[in-house]
Amino acid sequence: MAGGIRVINGGTVTSAKGFEAGATFAGLKTYAEDKLDLAILLSRGATTAAGVFTTNRFKSPSVVVTQEHIADGKAHAVVVDSGIANACVGEPGYKDARRMAEKTASHLGLQPEDVLVCSTGLVGVELPMSLIETGIDRIRTTEDGGRLMARAILTTDPRPKEIAVAFDLNGETVTLGGIAKGAGMIHPNMATMLCFIATDAEVAPDFLNAMLKEAADDSFNMMTIDGDTSTNDTVLVLANGAANAGPITPGSEGARLFSAALNQVCEYLAKAIAREGEGVTKLMEITVEGAKSLQQARSAARTIAGSTLVKTAVHGSDPNWGRIVVALGRSEAEVVENKLALYINDVCIVEEGVPIPFHKDSIIAIMSGEEVSFRVNLNVGNSRATAWGCNLSEEYVTFNSAYTT
Amino acid sequence: MAGGIRVINGGTVTSAKGFEAGATFAGLKTYAEDKLDLAILLSRGATTAAGVFTTNRFKSPSVVVTQEHIADGKAHAVVVDSGIANACVGEPGYKDARRMAEKTASHLGLQPEDVLVCSTGLVGVELPMSLIETGIDRIRTTEDGGRLMARAILTTDPRPKEIAVAFDLNGETVTLGGIAKGAGMIHPNMATMLCFIATDAEVAPDFLNAMLKEAADDSFNMMTIDGDTSTNDTVLVLANGAANAGPITPGSEGARLFSAALNQVCEYLAKAIAREGEGVTKLMEITVEGAKSLQQARSAARTIAGSTLVKTAVHGSDPNWGRIVVALGRSEAEVVENKLALYINDVCIVEEGVPIPFHKDSIIAIMSGEEVSFRVNLNVGNSRATAWGCNLSEEYVTFNSAYTT
Numbered sequence: 001m002a003g004g005i006r007v008i009n010g011g012t013v014t015s016a017k018g019f020e021a022g023a024t025f026a027g028l029k030t031y032a033e034d035k036l037d038l039a040i041l042l043s044r045g046a047t048t049a050a051g052v053f054t055t056n057r058f059k060s061p062s063v064v065v066t067q068e069h070i071a072d073g074k075a076h077a078v079v080v081d082s083g084i085a086n087a088c089v090g091e092p093g094y095k096d097a098r099r100m101a102e103k104t105a106s107h108l109g110l111q112p113e114d115v116l117v118c119s120t121g122l123v124g125v126e127l128p129m130s131l132i133e134t135g136i137d138r139i140r141t142t143e144d145g146g147r148l149m150a151r152a153i154l155t156t157d158p159r160p161k162e163i164a165v166a167f168d169l170n171g172e173t174v175t176l177g178g179i180a181k182g183a184g185m186i187h188p189n190m191a192t193m194l195c196f197i198a199t200d201a202e203v204a205p206d207f208l209n210a211m212l213k214e215a216a217d218d219s220f221n222m223m224t225i226d227g228d229t230s231t232n233d234t235v236l237v238l239a240n241g242a243a244n245a246g247p248i249t250p251g252s253e254g255a256r257l258f259s260a261a262l263n264q265v266c267e268y269l270a271k272a273i274a275r276e277g278e279g280v281t282k283l284m285e286i287t288v289e290g291a292k293s294l295q296q297a298r299s300a301a302r303t304i305a306g307s308t309l310v311k312t313a314v315h316g317s318d319p320n321w322g323r324i325v326v327a328l329g330r331s332e333a334e335v336v337e338n339k340l341a342l343y344i345n346d347v348c349i350v351e352e353g354v355p356i357p358f359h360k361d362s363i364i365a366i367m368s369g370e371e372v373s374f375r376v377n378l379n380v381g382n383s384r385a386t387a388w389g390c391n392l393s394e395e396y397v398t399f400n401s402a403y404t405t
Numbered sequence: 406m407a408g409g410i411r412v413i414n415g416g417t418v419t420s421a422k423g424f425e426a427g428a429t430f431a432g433l434k435t436y437a438e439d440k441l442d443l444a445i446l447l448s449r450g451a452t453t454a455a456g457v458f459t460t461n462r463f464k465s466p467s468v469v470v471t472q473e474h475i476a477d478g479k480a481h482a483v484v485v486d487s488g489i490a491n492a493c494v495g496e497p498g499y500k501d502a503r504r505m506a507e508k509t510a511s512h513l514g515l516q517p518e519d520v521l522v523c524s525t526g527l528v529g530v531e532l533p534m535s536l537i538e539t540g541i542d543r544i545r546t547t548e549d550g551g552r553l554m555a556r557a558i559l560t561t562d563p564r565p566k567e568i569a570v571a572f573d574l575n576g577e578t579v580t581l582g583g584i585a586k587g588a589g590m591i592h593p594n595m596a597t598m599l600c601f602i603a604t605d606a607e608v609a610p611d612f613l614n615a616m617l618k619e620a621a622d623d624s625f626n627m628m629t630i631d632g633d634t635s636t637n638d639t640v641l642v643l644a645n646g647a648a649n650a651g652p653i654t655p656g657s658e659g660a661r662l663f664s665a666a667l668n669q670v671c672e673y674l675a676k677a678i679a680r681e682g683e684g685v686t687k688l689m690e691i692t693v694e695g696a697k698s699l700q701q702a703r704s705a706a707r708t709i710a711g712s713t714l715v716k717t718a719v720h721g722s723d724p725n726w727g728r729i730v731v732a733l734g735r736s737e738a739e740v741v742e743n744k745l746a747l748y749i750n751d752v753c754i755v756e757e758g759v760p761i762p763f764h765k766d767s768i769i770a771i772m773s774g775e776e777v778s779f780r781v782n783l784n785v786g787n788s789r790a791t792a793w794g795c796n797l798s799e800e801y802v803t804f805n806s807a808y809t810t
Contacts, residue, residue: 056734058742088730090743090759123727124760226713228728229735308631308713308797309805316806322528323633325493329461330634337463338495354495355529392713392806394799400714401721401797 004167005261008175011164012146015177016200018242019043021145023152026135028083028121028128036152038135041078041196042108047240049075049116050209052216054233061093062086062119063232065101069113073205075238076114078196079104080153081132082181086119087231089126096127103136118194118234120181121155150179153194157182161272165264167257172245174201174254176261180269182225182276193220195235195269201258202241203248211259212237219266222298222387224306225277226396237262274388279395284314285373289384292334297385299332304374305389315391317367319360321349324374339379345372409572410666413580416569419551420582421605423449423647426550428557431540433488433526433533441557443540446483446601447513452645454480454521455614457621459638466498467491467524468637470506474518478610480643481519483601484509485558486537487586491524492636494531501532508541523599523639525586526560555584558599562587566677570669572662577650579606579659581666585674587630587681598625600640600674606663607646608653616664617642624671627703627792629711630682631801642667679793684800689719690778694789697739702790704737709779710794720796722772724765726754729779744784750777 014021020042029037049070053063062085069075079100086093101115108115119127150160164177178197203211216235241247248254275283286304291297304310307327313320321342328335342350345366349358366372419426425447434442454475458468467490474480484505491498506520513520524532555565569582583602608616621640646652653659680688691709696702709715712732718725726747733740747755750771754763771777 056731057738057740058730058734088727088742088755088758088760090757123730124755228712228714228731230731231734307633309633312802312805315802318806322493325463325528326461326633326635329463329636333462335462337493350493350529352495353493355493392802394802397717397720397797397799397802400717401723 004257005165005264008164008166011177012150012162013041013177013179013196013198014143014146015164016175016198016242018045018200018240019198020141020143021149022139022141023145023148024135024138026081026131028081028131029155032156034151034154036148037081037083038132038139039080039149039152040104040139040141041149041198042141043076043198043238043240045240045242047076047238048073048203048205048208049236049238050205050212051234051236052213054229054231056229056231058088058231060085060087060119060232062097062117063234064094065097066116066118066234069101069116074114075116076110077104077108078116078118078236079136080118080194081127082153082155083121084119084125084127085121085123085232086127088124092126096129099129100132103133107136116236118232120194120232123231146177146179153179153181155181158276161269163265163268165261167261169245169254169257172243174243174245174258175199176265178265178269180273182273193233193273195220197237197265199237199239200241200243201239201248202246203239203258207250208237208239211262215262215266218263219270222302222385223270223274224302224387224389225274227306271388274390277390278399279393280390281370281393282314282391283371284389284391285371285386286389287375287384287386288333288378289375290378290381291383292381294383294385296333297383300328300376301385301387303327303331305387308392311389311392314367314372315393317364319344319349319363319367321355324376328376333378334380335378336380341377341379343375346375409662410570410669413569413571416582417551417555417567418446418582418584418601418603419548420569421580421603423605423645424603425546425548426554427544427546428550428553429540429543431486431536433486433536434560437561439556439559441553442486442488443537443544444485444554444557445509445544445546446554446603447546448481448603448643448645450645450647452481452643453478453608453610453613454641454643455610455617456639456641457618459634459636461634461636463493463636465490465492465524465637467502467522468639469499470502471521471523471639474506474521479519480521481515482509482513483521483523483641484541485523485599486532487558487560488526489524489530489532490526490528490637491532493529497531501534504534505537508538512541521641523637525599525637528636551582551584558584558586560586563681566674568670568673570666572666574650574659574662577648579648579650579663580604581670583670583674585678587678598638598678600625602642602670604642604644605646605648606644606653607651608644608663612655613642613644616667620667620671623668624675627707627790628675628679629707629792629794630679632711676793679795682795683804684798685795686775686798687719687796688776689794689796690776690791691794692778692780692789692791693738693783694780695783695786696788697786699788699790701738702788705733705781706790706792708732708736710792713797716794716797719772719777720798722769724749724754724768724772726760729781733781738783739785740783741785746782746784748780751780
């Protein structure tokens, strides 16, 4: 997409130099077909790290421990369990998360503070620590282990989500690989999006953090499945410098390339998550342009993407533009009714705030594809943002109303 | 409910003295079984008026004209069309809304400024003014016309929503009657909740406005069907003093009674709206107590009521308390995890932030009724609020994804 950045065929989280991963069956994810449920990502050598985390007030102690361990901007490994979220379990939650870090550290010959911990799955259930400790000991990390880890972090996502991209810098190849699991409450009582990105670039922690925050704001924070934010949402990036391409510093050409590559990885994974929510058959992309500020553009795009009524209209391939206007009208965006323009897959439907005659059947035909795009021009400013969402289907309701607890 | 307030059997918006209503078929609501689609509420004599309106930035010109006409705190009549929302139509919308007021005024022998205008129905379609003007001329208002008006304001609500209550004051009977139409986007492209309350109490406009605002904040603003706020939402109250019970002034016993009666009418109608959204089979009541402030309690209750995941869990009678915690965690409410308690229909499910063993089958049985109540005690303060919502069903999705525009 961005100039000089290429997608690596079959790329994953271990595509960058100096990273290894491995996974095992610990016995936590009995409800899923793929039983892999415990994974480790490992970086040999000095590695900087940055993360963005859930804003939910009920935070899993796994997130708390990760935030403590990443505070120094360094990390060597990540341990992840899928099946149990380690949330709403009281005192033992924090102890168990720390124990996971300690056990992983001793298994890999690291300090506990070098290990980050992630959990996803059932809320209100304690981690079976003996299974987890035995499992950690069984994990062998390898340079092609990313694919196993991509499977092991899933709960009931239909398939792994992986990507890697590369660019040239100072005569060397810099690679970023990433994997993610879905945000949709795919299995009842499941929440959480997790994303792990590993790069062989050399980046100081503060700058890495700033670039990750920006990339996440444009991707994961612009994506909605059903509006809930989980107790465990986490995006982590580890940078080990193994590419030997020199440090990436603010304002440099390397920074421009790295930032574009990071954005591309995050956007790819965010869209894959939106596309693979439960009962989802369509990806919805909403671009709001001509807004007074970036914040207003983001709010408008996100509000439209999250509207139940827009989601059901997309499900039915219904060019029901009134619902887009209604959702837009309750967002933060300032609007002037007679300046509004609205396009469905680039066909103009509303101009100067008033519907224009369109051939309904052809719009319905356009909307029947796997991707539906809405573009709203507010014509009151110069800011622009894109959000991603999905259709709301009968299957979603059926899936999410089955007994579970 | 409140001391001294009694519900009037068969009460409606014309139950209070000095009010008349009427309705006709103008030909706007061709899609509905009940074709009544144009109605007038009339108060003879000096009448004060107050209103609360949609906060959507795209406001129907009918709302704009009503806000202009109610600015002096007085009104004699309300004219309402159902079938076309008079929204997103550009310039003609404002002219048409004014014309509706003028035509109604000349028909009733009033000034246009004495007439309030409401519209509900399709967005982006101009009002057929010749049908509306002919229709207005045909309407004959009568003292028992409230029941007709209650039908005429509906779009595809399954049934009219009406109530009247009375209390004694200074040896006289003071009556408040109200009708409403639903907020759910029941018919695709339809939005809007409308509510009309008529009372024979004597209340100054500012005080009437303050009491209405309070009542709406505890009822209509605490109710959610699908989270969207329409271009046309309006709640109006008219007070004509015909009970001859003397003026109701701040701090008086009359004010206490009137306020309680107004709250009761609003709460009844708000719950009826929530219960009668499309595909709805269950009313969900969420009470949050022990919050740090009223605003935090309201935010928490509303966020839980609006969560897609909570709504699908209620649909499936699933005691999936993790979803309630997740929704609560993204509300404005401050929480302390180990102080949280949660009850489903008064059975304790979570205590001190940790799930306690409960007999799942009996909770499922409890949740299978037509009303499900969740009570959350945050145990960090003394504020409390209640919100109402409904289950999200497969039928809702089917209904709202059919072609419509």
